[in-house]
Amino acid sequence: MPKQVAEQLVSPPPTGRESLRQRYLSVRRFTERLCAPLETEDFVIQSMPDASPTRWHIAHTTWFFETFLLARAMPAYRPFHPQFAYLFNSYYNAVGRQHPRPQRGLLSRPTVSEIRQYRAGVDRQVTALLDNAAQLAEELRPIVEIGLQHEQQHQELMLTDIKHAFSCNPLLPTYRPADAAPDEAAAAPATLEWVGFDEGLRWIGCAGPGFSFDNEQPRHRVFVPAFELASRPLTSAEFLEFIADGGYARPELWLSDGWATVQQQGWCAPLYWRQSDGRWEQFTLSGLRPVDPHEPLCHVSFFEADAYARWAGARLPTEAEWEVAAEHAALAGNFVESERFHPAAAPRGQTPGRPLQLFGDVWEWTASQYLPYPGFCAPAGALGEYNGKFMCNQFVLRGGSCATPGSHIRRTYRNFFPPAARWQFSGLRLAR
Numbered sequence: 001m002p003k004q005v006a007e008q009l010v011s012p013p014p015t016g017r018e019s020l021r022q023r024y025l026s027v028r029r030f031t032e033r034l035c036a037p038l039e040t041e042d043f044v045i046q047s048m049p050d051a052s053p054t055r056w057h058i059a060h061t062t063w064f065f066e067t068f069l070l071a072r073a074m075p076a077y078r079p080f081h082p083q084f085a086y087l088f089n090s091y092y093n094a095v096g097r098q099h100p101r102p103q104r105g106l107l108s109r110p111t112v113s114e115i116r117q118y119r120a121g122v123d124r125q126v127t128a129l130l131d132n133a134a135q136l137a138e139e140l141r142p143i144v145e146i147g148l149q150h151e152q153q154h155q156e157l158m159l160t161d162i163k164h165a166f167s168c169n170p171l172l173p174t175y176r177p178a179d180a181a182p183d184e185a186a187a188a189p190a191t192l193e194w195v196g197f198d199e200g201l202r203w204i205g206c207a208g209p210g211f212s213f214d215n216e217q218p219r220h221r222v223f224v225p226a227f228e229l230a231s232r233p234l235t236s237a238e239f240l241e242f243i244a245d246g247g248y249a250r251p252e253l254w255l256s257d258g259w260a261t262v263q264q265q266g267w268c269a270p271l272y273w274r275q276s277d278g279r280w281e282q283f284t285l286s287g288l289r290p291v292d293p294h295e296p297l298c299h300v301s302f303f304e305a306d307a308y309a310r311w312a313g314a315r316l317p318t319e320a321e322w323e324v325a326a327e328h329a330a331l332a333g334n335f336v337e338s339e340r341f342h343p344a345a346a347p348r349g350q351t352p353g354r355p356l357q358l359f360g361d362v363w364e365w366t367a368s369q370y371l372p373y374p375g376f377c378a379p380a381g382a383l384g385e386y387n388g389k390f391m392c393n394q395f396v397l398r399g400g401s402c403a404t405p406g407s408h409i410r411r412t413y414r415n416f417f418p419p420a421a422r423w424q425f426s427g428l429r430l431a432r
C-alpha cells in the first residue's frame with residue numbers, strides 16, 4: 001500500500017446531500033475542532049510575516065461572512081464591532097484599509113474569548129438566514145459557498161501556521177499525539193514507474209457542476225506534447241540521495257533566485273528537518289520524529305523541487321500535464337478525489353500505468369507560473385480581488401495535502417505560492 005503522510009487530520013467527508021445550512025455548520029464546527037488542542041496562548045502567536053495567528057484566522061473567516069453575506073443580505077445590519085473590519089480584512093482594498101499583516105501577532109486584544117463570541121454571533125445570524133430560504137436572495141447563495149470554501153482554505157493555513165509557530169519553540173510542542181506506528185513492511189512505497197501520455201489537444205479547467213474558484217475557469221483547450229509522469233510523489237528517501245550528493249551545495253542545479261535563497265537562508269534540507277547524531281529528524285504536528293524514508297517528501301520550496309528534478313535528469317510537470325494525468329487516472333477508476341477519507345478505495349500495491357497518490361498527501365509543485373487562463377475575467381466587486389490580483393511571481397501547486405479538507409480537494413484546483421515558500425505541505429512529482 002502506498003505510504004502516505006502521517007500528519008493526516010480527518011475532516012468530515014463530503015456527502016453531497018447536505019443542505020447549505022448543514023454544510024455551513026459542519027465547516028464552521030470543524031474549524032473549532034482544529035482549535036481544540038490549542039491553549040489560549042497558542043492562539044495569538046505569529047511566528048513569521050507569512051503566517052497568521054490562529055485567533056486571526058478564526059476572526060477573519062467570520063469577518064468574511066459578516067462582510068460579504070450578512071451586510072449584503074440585511075441592509076440594516078450592524079457590524080459586531082466597528083474596528084473588526086480593519087483588524088480582520090486580509091487584502092480586500094475595495095472594502096477598506098487593513099491592519100498590517102506582519103503585525104497580526106502584536107495584538108493581545110480582542111481576546112480569544114471575544115472572538116469566540118464574534119463567531120457565535122455571526123453563526124446565529126447566518127443560520128437564521130439559511131433557516132428561511134426565502135430570506136436568502138438567490139444571488140447570495142454562491143457567497144455562502146465561497147465563504148465555506150474560504151474557511152476551508154484557512155483551516156489548512158491554521159495547521160501550517162501553528163506548525164511553524166510550534167517549530168520555533170525549543171519545547172517543540174505537540175499539536176496532537178502521533179497515530180500508532182505503522183507496519184513498516186506495509187508502509188513501503190510503490191516502485192516509481194513512468195506513466196506515458198500521448199500528445200494531443202486537451203481540455204483543462206472547471207466548467208462545473210459543483211463549485212470552483214474563478215481562477216479554475218474558463219475550461220479551455222491546451223496542446224500538451226507527449227510526456228511521462230511519475231506514478232507517485234517523491235519520497236524522503238529519494239530526496240536524501242540528493243542531499244547526500246551535495247545537492248544544496250551545487251549551484252549548477254539551481255535557478256539563480258533559488259541559489260540566492262539557499263545562500264541567504266542557509267538551506268541544507270527541507271523545512272523542519274534537522275540532523276541529530278547523524279540521523280535526520282523532522283518536526284511534525286505530533287512532535288519530533290525520525291524522517292520516514294517512505295513518506296512523500298514534504299515542506300520543500302519550488303526552488304528545491306526544481307533543483308531536485310534537474311539533478312534527477314527530469315523536470316516538474318506543467319499544470320496542464322498534471323490535470324490531464326489526473327483526469328486519466330479518474331477515468332481509469334484509480335481513485336476518488338478525496339481518497340484519504342475512503343481508505344478502502346485507495347489503491348493497493350502497484351497499479352502500473354496509473355498515477356497514484358494525486359490527492360491528499362502533498363501539494364505538488366508544478367513548473368507553471370500562476371497565470372490567468374485564456375478568457376479569465378475576475379468578478380466585479382471586492383470578491384474579484386480573491387484570486388486574480390495574485391497572478392504574478394507565484395507557481396501553481398496541484399493535488400491537495402494531508403491538511404486539506406477532503407471536500408475542498410478537486411482535480412482542477414489551482415493552489416499557488418511564491419517559489420521560496422515551504423511552510424505549506426508541499427512536495428513534488430517528477431515528469432519528463
Ligand SMILES: [Fe+2]
Pocket residue numbers: 060090150154
Ligand atoms: Fe482569507
